[in-house]
Amino acid sequence: MNKGAMAPDQEQDTPLKSDSMFINLGPQHPSTHGVLRVGLTIDGEMITKAVPDVGYLHRGTSKLAEVRGYHHCVVLTDRWDYVSAMPNNLVFCLAAERLMGLNVPPRGDVLRVLMCELNRIASHLLFFGTYGIDIGAFTPFLYAFREREMILDLFEMVSGARLTYNYIRLGGVMVDVTDEWVAKCREFIEYFKPRLDEYDTLLTYNPIFMARTEKVGLIPPQTAVNWGLSGPNLRGSGVNYDVRKADPYCGYEQYDFEIPLGKTGSCWDRYFCRVSEMRQSVRIVLQALDKLAPGPVMAPGVAKVPKPQPGEAYAHVEGARGDLGIFLVSDGQASPYRMHVKAPSFMNLAILQELLVGNKVSDVIAILGSTDIVLGEVDR
Amino acid sequence: MTQDELYSKLAAELPHLEKAQTQVKDYLTMRLPSADRLLETVRALKERLGFDYLEMVSATDWLGPVKPEGYIRNPNPIVFMAEGATPQSIPTATPNFPYRPMIELVWMLANIPEKIRLVLKLEVPREDAAVPSLCGLFKAADWQEREIYDLMGVAFTGHPNLTKILTPEFLQGHPLRKDYVHVKDRFDE
Amino acid sequence: MIEYFSKVFRGAWATVAGMMVTLKYMVKPSVTVHYPTEKLVPFERFRGALLFDPGTCISCNLCVKACPSTCITLENATIPDPKNPAIKKKVAKVDWYTIDFGKCNFCRLCEESCPTKPKSVWHSLDYEVVFFSRDEMVRCWKAGTKFVGQYWDRKEKAFKDPEGQIQIQDVQARR
């Protein structure tokens, strides 16, 4: 791992001296997926030091939440991980519901699961597309967006928005889905299944793609756990940790699905975990559609201005990027006393400073892309 | 492992941990009496009890509700709005709530194979708040501690690179402290 | 030897298979919509730009409270008290009402909170909302104003109709 870090010492012994070069990767760079800056010290094409610099998108949602009611905070959560906003809504609602002692009706829970899984597919599709671009294949990106667009249509049908849904509310969900929506959703799933096989043909098992990603950016399991990674980044290293199984919420224990695990923790393993998760999400979506029994979607008696008892609650969900947690403190007032977001992207990005060293400039992009960060969530 | 089993185990192995008054809902919450034994405790938890996954580092400032003065940076330039739009709801102090000039640090540790989590709490005074860094034990603490330092102003002694991470260089103060007042900077005009 | 050739063959096969996928989609119809000349109509629940009806509003302030970003402001209409004309009495009508689209989150909370029937403030299906200046972001309504509202041009000191919002649907449909 630290092969590159030793390079400067070796240089001093050789008569041929070479200077290292400092490169700013970002904040304006096509592959940093937002406003991330990585200061790279390179020797030829070899990275000797990497310093990720974040904070360009910091909007202070934790502070904003302290002067907003609980219903309003759900709107704020949409803006963290804007690629998959449903789990963000969900995690805040779970934490607030724990504080208030609300119980969500079963149909509401099923809808939450349904939306989160659809959003996971949408998010992983975006990853699939942009990772293809990072590696140099442009076409998978548009194929992925073609499919993602359909999911966004589904979200638009049900919640009215395509990116910032504000759909999952305290005590349930905003509105019920219609039969037409369920039919459309099934239509999409039927359409989407064969597309996944095509993605495998096009990118996953492409020899060039495999060569670029297979032995690059290896994260051993102990390192991954020590760095606090989560989501597909952790599971790519073979650590079986998924909040949906480890700490089930919304009745995930009733669904039959598997946790795809990687073997070596390479970029390809992380990528493949996500592609496999899409298949698992398809399974969950189909089960959730079958589970949809008529009933209310919103718990009765959700106050317009909720004032929970003083207390502390922690809730976490398996978002598209990993273990998304919220630590919520109430002092009995109408707004949270303290809201702390444990953002998976923030943790997944931190490992870059160790992971990038010793790799080539091309691999920086491959590794950065494979961690699948969203800067909105990193900076909050 | 259930929470009760974990509690009895903790009582046997680390007797100086006490059950916290405010439990984080659904998770076992233990309180450390002082910062001195933090490293020792966490090392024991990591090595002997298998809590090798640091899930969250957080902190709460218990000074009291936010002061709205200085909360909004700019007066609203829009003609129809009241000058300097107010926050959505101005929090007031809850009567009989134990507000105190302390910062409470919260660590959440997880044992992945056992599927159990443990919350550690530690109170430090607001002035010159400092606790030992967990960076030596968990790399995951690196950025999370920087975040807490940046936003809450808790110095983590022994951290290799304790610098601001989220807020810009010129921003003065620690925004998540309840008495934070914005100081005008070059972007305010 | 066999391993080498099988590896080469597998690589070549995967390559050709990938090319076949792209070829397959080349002969399929395109899925795009040619935006300026073709436009999609959003679904019924779409949360577009907010519209407001000054006629039905009862000035209850619920939307002001519901807004997470405090972008709504309103003023009660008043009438002079018949007994004492010096005192103004508040009535359940709105004097003026503004929404700052620069802050609006399009979150539907105001529409959900509106107690009147039909709704006084509601999301249209208009996604083509363009602002040419910051003044245009603040829409203002008074009695008799159109649903789309007007904005106050600070330079010319006059109310003007917004140019940027293109209505794509009967404005009553969502209420």
Add this chain to the structure above:
Amino acid sequence: MSEPAKEKEAVPAATPANVVPAGAAAAPAAAAGTVAPKPAPKAAAKPLPTPVFNERHGKLILNSRYWPTELWKSPWSLPSYRKGALVLFGLIAGILLTGAAVGELSRWADKLYALIAAFVAARHWPAVTTDAVWDLIKILIVLHVVLINGLWAIWWERKISAHIQSRVGPTYAGGWHGWAQTLLDGVKLLLKEDITPTAADKWVHALAPAIVVAPVIIAFAPVTFGKQLAAANLDMGVLYIFAFAGISVIGVIMAGWASGNKYSLLGGLRASAQLVSYELPRGFSIVPVLMFAGSLNLSTIADAQAGYWHGLPRWFIFYPVIGPLAFVIFLIASVAETNRTPFDIPEAESELVSGFHTEYSGMKWSIFFLAEYGYVLLASFLLATFFLGGGASPFAFDHVIPSWIWMLGKAMLMMFTFLWIRWTFPRLRADQLMDFNWKFLLPWSFANIAFAGLFLLFR
């Protein structure tokens, strides 16, 4: 296209697009009309009302969502799809008919030459004038082939890439399938500000595009465009082309170095390594062709592939093992030489932003593209000449369609292959690129020479 008209008729009241519920003060009655309580229907239950777009912007209104599930069910029912297929068919038929009507271009060229010679003789000018004028005409024609190719190839690449990606590409400029898009882009690039960065070495920065583009134009001299149709019938044509095509790399390195940008520098360095390496397999892969043809002259090579084996043309690509292998190696090396996608590390969009031409703008920038597409065309013609029989018809019975049409068709097929490869594959890493070259392509091209020798020995 009659849809919008229908929609408008369907709207009962001729409401103006910006629905005015109430005139401000003028129409209190209208205001009362809006105030009057209406039955509030449930939004979800009611079908969507007829949309009324603003006249300025909306021409066509789609009332349903465009989901691939609906579109791909029966593509032939879509008018646009039928129209596109018809256009494609008409285009091909038109070109074939034109070819049949015009006949061999070399015949017309001979006539033109005779005309010039007669004109010169009539004026009593020295006889050498004829050749001088003739050469000038040939130079101008070849120059324009390269320049117009840039326009055509970029448009084609856009269309092909768009259709591969379920899009349609340019549609507006010029009216018909966006044919004028590149032309207008060229005008735009001409009018754009020409920026030279402060850190750049001005002279080298300005010179680099010229050094990149000049060799490709020069290299077109011996390329055959059909039977007896080449600007210069050189006996060492193959060597000549390879020699000149190798010069461009100097321009690329100059561009990378002179830009004063770290990304450009990396791009230039990568380019030098890549282009120099891939020259080797590219050159060696066609040695079997030269062995069979026994000449370095492109016309001779093309003529050597005339004739049929039981209906199968005697093209070099159909030679067992040797032909396809040489073809694949030459194709891969050509893609690498033109810096296109599986091998586009010098200008890797996602890593080096644009590599060596990051700091170029306006016409200088477009000259790099001219050179790139010039090389694509060159490689296409070479592939057609070396492996696809040049201007030979694939059918023994065909005596109508002239050789230049076949040549052009084959070259365009090869160009399509280039685009197809580009829009399918991800990019290799620099070291993998080198590995692939030195450990796979080069050994196999050597082996292929040995195979060819054995074949010739035991034939």
